[in-house]
Amino acid sequence: MTKRKTFGILAVTVLTASVALAGCGSSNGNNNGGSSASASSGSSSPAASGSASPSSSGSSSPAAGGGTVKLTIGGYSILKDSFGELIPIFQKEWKDKTGQTVEFDQSYQASGSQATAIIQGLEADIAPLSLEGDIQKIVDKGLITNDWKSKPHGGMITNSIAAIGVREGNPKQIKDWTDLTKSGVEVLIPNPSTSGGAKWDINGVYGAGLKISEAAGQKDPEKAKELVAQIYKNVKVLDKSGADSLTTFDKGIGDAIITYENELLARIQKGQKYEEVIPQYTTLIENPVALVDKYVDKHGNREVAEAFLDFLWSPEAQDVLAKHGFRPVDEEVAKKYADQYQTPSGLFDTSYLGGWDQVNKDLYGTGGMWESVLAGGK
Secondary structure, X not given: OOOOOEEOOOOOOEEOEEOOOOOOOOOOOOOOOOOOXXXXXXXXXXXXXXXXXXXXXXXXXXXXXXXEEEEEEEEEHHHHHHHHHHHHHHHHHHHHHHOOEEEEEEEEEOHHHHHHHHHHOOOOOEEEOOOHHHHHHHHHOOOOOOOHHHOHHHHEEEEEEEEEEEEOOOOOOOOOHHHHHOOOOOEEEEOOOOOHHHHXXXXXXXXXXXXXXXXXXXXXXXXXXHHHHHHHOOEEEEEOOHHHHHHHHHOOXXXXXXXXXXXXXXXXXXXXXXXXXXXXXXXXXXXXXXXXXHHHHHHOOHHHHHHHHHHOOOHHHHHHHHHOOOEEOOHHHHHHOHHHOOOOOEEEOHHHHOOHHHHHHHOOOOOOHHHHHHOOOO
């Protein structure tokens, strides 16, 4: 019997605020599905010490003399809460350092959709996205010209892993990916056609299938595809983004959700009665950020854009991201939160699957694994 799957139609596009003129709307009229607003830099959030030093090279917006400058963030949906905490810290530090007020316009939606929006005219200065491939799409269109991978940690600002979230008490007794194939288990996962997070989730399942077959004697892509297909048969809702998928789970739909570990931890910290299941084999998730040169140069805000970018790797920013469940890329901050995380024995990264070029072709390209799964394995 074939189960009906519900496809999320609308991206979660979040309009948050530039914190410098209360009630002032965005000057960027093209939000391409995202939305934006403004708020004042007189934030009550305390400033943390050790603000990132701005780069003066190539700046067309010198901070000296105060005034106001605007930055636009085009990010993937799961970062909304973290950036809501990070931005006031940076604003206060920058104001104290330079006298200049920084307004932020923000748009958050599924990573693939956000990359498309930026390409189509959402003038984001900073693009924190889920996938390296989504950054590469913007590079390929000539909008990012800097060597973004030369930044700390190869341009990655956060790590996580693909995990399974279950209801309190784990009533379906889910211990690993294979348990998601059992009759009567309803699974949630976002759609990899629109969501970068979903690609990470599918990579985790597919890679686990490869690992399981490898342990049995031979690494077998067909066995890996079969595991994905069997889980897909139990998928209740295929939402457009990771945030949408979690919202569906919050509504009581589904027995299990495949998602970022950080999102589960953040919800558990806020009182949601969920439990995290870490499979034996799963993927390391690495999330990139890049400065979008074409829009930065158009806006004349390179100095503050580079400063905010560098701030994301500062210990204070990494600490905030860790509090939101991410695994910090900063080694010292990671040590501080080591007890918060469990590293599975079979953890792998994208290189195990052949790297993103091969993954995008073999798993998500035309005629690839995912299309075959959607077509019923044909």
